[in-house]
Amino acid sequence: MEIDTSNVEGKIVTVRLDGRLNMVAAPRLKSEIEAVVEAGATHVLVDLTAVPFMDSSGLGALIAALKKARQAHGDLRIAGANEQVITVLKLTNLDRVLRPYDTVEEASDGW
């Protein structure tokens, strides 16, 4: 998986993922978001547009990242999730805490 982080100088960071978010990629994603939050970002947008598949490890990494952002008095939102990712969120009831937004622009509305 490729992880591309932009706008790291501000409070809002966009993290674009490209590839499967699985047990190989999950630890890297968690570390990457922890690093940007420790560098001062508080609001994290995770763009899942190019993620064809997510497993429970990937979901765990998003939860860990969400907790990290909230500890910094910020938040984490996800955008561009496909049907498979949305199904994982629904089956695990996590669509209640990780609401899937259609686009990054929509997800960042109000920040």
Add this chain to the structure above:
Amino acid sequence: MDGEYSVRGLAVPETIDLLHSLLAEARADFPEVSEVDASMIEMAIIEIAGNVVQHSPEAETIVYSFTLQVLDDRLVGVLEHSGPEVTGLPEPGMPEDLMAESGRGLALAEAAVHELRHEFVDGQNVWTLVRLRDA
């Protein structure tokens, strides 16, 4: 028309991609299998395989073999692997703590297929997953 696909690998994270590739091959050969059915059994298989990788004893090389059957009315995945008998499986259900970072894999697999069972046969752990196809 039925189809059967097989792959073998070491139970390490990097070989999970072999399963994705095999499932993609089956999807290409059987475009009539619904996206929901294909996606659901893929989710379940990857979760079970992920559990096998995660819980493999460090000092032991665990080998798995996986077979997918595409039948008229169902998709059947069978994952066999070496290693000690898997015991102490958790009760079905998601973690009570919504913010838990792990512990959802087996529950997710169970939710995605119509049948999921584990047996220990001839020294091998055998996981059988059945997804009934949309009519």
